[in-house]
Amino acid sequence: MDTYPLPDLVTIAPAVARHLGAGWSAQPHQDSDWSKTAFLVHRDGRRVRVSVDPYASGPIRQQLTVRGSEPEPAPEGATRELDGISFGLIRCAGTKSPERVAKEIARRLLPKMAAAYETWHAKVEQLREQETLRWTVAERLAAVPGMSQPARPTHRVSALTPWSLHWRGPDRGGYSTTPRASVSVDAGRHGEHVELTLSGLNAEEAQRVLCSLVAPGGRPALAPGR
Incomplete structure (x- = not known):
């Protein structure tokens, strides 16, 4: 014992x-x-x-x-x-x-x-709350015409994984000239943050995107050649 x-x-x-x-x-x-x-x-x-x-x-x-x-x-x-x-x-x-x-x-x-x-x-x-914010923003961006529905990678899905969306514009004859957008939506203590990767834009499209960042809601004219 x-x-x-x-x-x-x-x-x-x-x-x-x-x-x-x-x-x-x-x-x-x-x-x-x-x-x-x-x-x-x-x-x-x-x-x-x-x-x-x-x-x-x-x-x-x-x-x-x-x-x-x-x-x-x-x-x-x-x-x-x-x-x-x-x-x-x-x-x-x-x-x-x-x-x-x-x-x-x-x-x-x-x-x-x-x-x-x-x-x-x-x-x-x-x-x-952060996950609710992620989904709210992802749904808002999914409403853009041509944008995919929000998705998460199947190999690492969790309540903290960013939502991904994709957009492809009309074919302009090649991969490098066809406009595309990849979006990643995340959230943290300071609110939502969105990563946006663009490719295949022409000069006018790139200018419009940059102008929207410089002056949201407006389209200030740029000098020719700039």
Whole structure:
């Protein structure tokens, strides 16, 4: 018999959940079992992961590792933007009573989780607003006659991938003389930004494009030859 048996999460986790108060329940990890990992879940979305290390030796085997988890799956592709948010981590003795463990979690972990959740939700909301802006701008540009519908590359689609559109004008006898436009629509903290690549323009078309950038809404005359 091991001198330092692993804490029995099958009985500890539900008991800790009860001592945490109304709204808390215990669930096994979807890829593990009660003996290694359990989640304490609140009906408001908070999730606390409780685990033991079966490979540890000595007194450490009886230690509970308790860490906060993100409240819901992050938007696809948003891992990098949400990196760095710590939901808190504490360790406590699994030999303590479930009531003592619950008090440790409430005192040392839940306040850190509350601050982290606020930051996480704010960032997720910001990412969703940016995606709404991307799509709004892409739809607006897709209304230009001849423009393709917005699309994303199939090999790296996520909620953060820019929308791409393409336009091709009438054939003027060759690739280099046929007007084309490639558009990439993205958004960030400072609003939308659009990359526009043009090719195959003649001098008059290029002048019109440049004039619209210099004086939006107007077409100031350029001196001949310039």
